Amino acid sequence: MSVSIVFILILNISWSLSNPKATNYVQPLTTTQCEEYQKECQENCSTTENCTAPEDGKRNHCYVLWEMNANNTPNVHMKGCFLNNEKCFDQERCVSKEHSKMLYCCCEGDYCNKEFFWEPSPTTTTPVAGVESPLICDILANANEYGLVENIKNDDDDDIPTINFKV
Structure with a gap:
């Protein structure tokens, strides 16, 4: 009985390897x-x-x-x-x-x-201190990423930063 089970298993494995539809191969x-x-x-x-x-x-x-x-x-x-x-x-x-x-x-x-x-992938933006508008944040983050911003600094104690763009 065990010889017939082994024979059936060998036949099944052999058939699976020779038949592409029986394996996980995807055309x-x-x-x-x-x-x-x-x-x-x-x-x-x-x-x-x-x-x-x-x-x-x-x-x-x-x-x-x-x-x-x-x-x-x-x-x-x-x-x-x-x-x-x-x-x-x-x-x-x-x-x-x-x-x-x-x-x-x-x-x-x-x-x-x-x-x-x-189906747009989620984006990440770099927050800019004192700027609350998401559109402004996106513009500034992109300008900074492409090297168009020289520096962003806050000289005074107010919440409005000074932004110097490269010209």
Whole structure:
């Protein structure tokens, strides 16, 4: 009886190793078509881009380039196919987490760029003494980060700091 159990176990292991669906190996998503959009296009604009077949070892992706308008709705500039960006590998959803004027996302799978999302990551700001407005704090923190601020000092006993910008 124990010989038959060992034989069955060996057969099962052998079958699992020879059958990729039985193991945890995941086949990469293939992208052959993406939704296409060019803001400059006036008429007869295709809504599908057929992606060029990638070279061996490379992968196609879909992308979206957009900005949020004043009403917090997306203003799409471009959609389409592009080739081989590791940040897009295995991304089934097109999601941007950036904090910038122009937003960009990429994904894998046919027409994965039909829907796109902005899910901004939390930001951290450097507090500035005496300044209470979050917008002012963000502006000053960014100016300081990029080396535009010479110094921030408080000469007097009041709560208003002096800020010297590099010119």
